[in-house]
Structures are given as C-alpha cells and as structure tokens.
Amino acid sequence: MEIKKVWALYFSATGNTDKTVNxxxxTLAARLEVPLERIPFTRPAEREKEYSFTYGDLVVVGSPTYAGKLPNKILPDFRxxxxxxxxxxxxxxxxxGRSYDNALAELCAVLEGDGFHTVAAGAFAGRHAFTDALEEGRPDWxxxxxxxxxxxxxxxxxxSLTAIxxxxxxxxxxxAPYYIPKGTDGQSVKFLKAKPQTDLSRCTNCGACARLCPMGAIxxxxxxxxxxxxxxxxxxxxxxxxxxxxxxxxxxxSHVAMLEQNFTEPKENEAFL
Structure with missing residues (x-):
C-alpha cells in the first residue's frame, strides 16, 4: 500500500508520549521516504481543532495511560x-510502570470507531508522572x-498490504472500568478533587504552568x-x-507511596502487529 504522508498526533502532558510517538x-517517515507532520494534541487550543485524514495517510496516535485507560477528560476529544x-x-x-491495563485496547477501539484502520499498536514504558521511583529515565536509548x-x-x-x-x-x-487507586493500606483512595499547591517563596508568577496546563485549569x-x-x-x-x-x-x-512500594520493577514494552 502506498503511503503519502506520516502524521504524529499525541496528548503528552509531561513529554513521554511526545518522545514515543515522534x-x-x-522512523516510519524515513523508511517510507514520505513527509512527516506533527500535531500536538495537549493544550486546550490544540484540542479545539478537528483533524481529518485520508487514504494514503499513516497516523501515529499516542496517549498516556491514566488509571488503566485513556484520560477520561481527554477521551471525548479523541473521539x-x-x-x-x-x-x-x-x-x-x-x-x-504499573500497567497499561485497557488503555491500548481503548485507543485502538476509538481509532477504529473514528474511521481509521489500525495496522499496529504498542504500549511503552516511561517515567511515571507522579514519581521518579517508577521507570526513571525512560524512555531511554x-x-x-x-x-x-x-x-x-x-x-x-x-x-506489503494489498487491501485494508x-x-x-x-x-x-x-x-472495562478505570483502575481504582489504592493507598499504602491496600484500600481504595479518592483524590479527584486534589489540586496542585504553590510554594509562594519559590513562585515568580511567570505563568508557564497556566500556559502549559492541558485543562487550562490554572x-x-x-x-x-x-x-x-x-x-x-x-x-x-x-x-x-x-x-x-x-x-x-x-x-x-498515599497512592504515590503505594506505587513506590509495589511497582518499581522495570516493565517491558509491548508491541502488536
């Protein structure tokens, strides 16, 4: 099958998914000898647009795993x-470093439902957003x-494809439902209303956090x-x-401490064709 262009589209709050998708x-664009275009899908303004593709495009679509699935507040934008x-x-x-659970299955289902034909998929380890104790330095070389x-x-x-x-x-x-976070006592914990605090002795009110926030929440x-x-x-x-x-x-x-106690063993990447 002839590919005319490769696209990289990704939601990536802390950079791991950006690195992975790109x-x-x-590599795909270089091997196929076609142009590559990148579409960040992280900031609110980037997700306000609609993106249409066509036969002859090959689109790499990436998302981090949140509680074993796609981020629930970003899922509607993917759809x-x-x-x-x-x-x-x-x-x-x-x-x-814990598990991607059902995130890859959900992403592939969303893509198929949006008019894409999934030809391959993969789950890749990266430094945990919550702590450096899980998968620090990944993705590495x-x-x-x-x-x-x-x-x-x-x-x-x-x-080699001759048909869809x-x-x-x-x-x-x-x-499947979302993974239920647990604390160090093994019981479920709820922190949906938790929000970041600010050390005013360090903060210069430069506004970078507000500009970068994927939800425009700050x-x-x-x-x-x-x-x-x-x-x-x-x-x-x-x-x-x-x-x-x-x-x-x-x-x-407590949830972060539980992760650090139980999931520091490095995980393998998994790929499917």
Missing part, C-alpha cells in the same frame, strides 16, 4: 476531533531502539489559584523551573 513517526477517513493508524500508549525496530516492522507490513487490514489485536477490554493572573478541573497530569509540577508546584493531598500521597 520516535515511531520519525470527536479525529476523523480517519480511511487512513492507517498506529496506536501508542505510554504507562508509568534501549527503548528508542526497540521503538525504531518496531516501526521498521510496521513499515514492512504497510508496504483487519484491526490489530491487542490485550484488554475497551469497556488562573494565569494568579497561578496559585486553580479554578478549573485538574486531571493530576503533573504538567505544572514537572514543567515548573522553580519547583514551586506540588501536591499535598493525603490520599494522593
């Missing part, structure tokens, strides 16, 4: 703003080489105020150069 897309139009797609999810090898295999499959492929088969159930005039919905993506915490943002919600911190 590594895959760079409503992307129009496959017969394009081939590679689904990619990132996860922070070994991960990048694995992604490049996978993308080369995808290239070979695409070139059957949907790629991946583990998981798109309709007041740009007073960044210590978070009137909007927070999805705990940690973008403001990870991107603040003054280290002024932090979470202090007890339930959230």
């Amino acid at each position: 590594t895959l897309a760079d 409503e703003k992307l129009h496959g139009g017969g394009a081939l797609a590679v689904g990619a999810v990132t996860f922070g 070994d991960d990048k080489r694995m992604m490049e090898t996978f993308a080369k295999r995808v290239t070979d499959k695409v070139i 492929p059957d949907p790629v088969v991946v583990p998981g159930d798109p309709a 007041d740009p005039d007073c960044v210590a105020e978070v009137p909007g919905i927070c999805i705990k993506c940690q973008c403001c915490v990870r991107r603040c150069t003054k280290h002024a943002k932090y979470f202090d919600d007890p339930a959230f911190l």
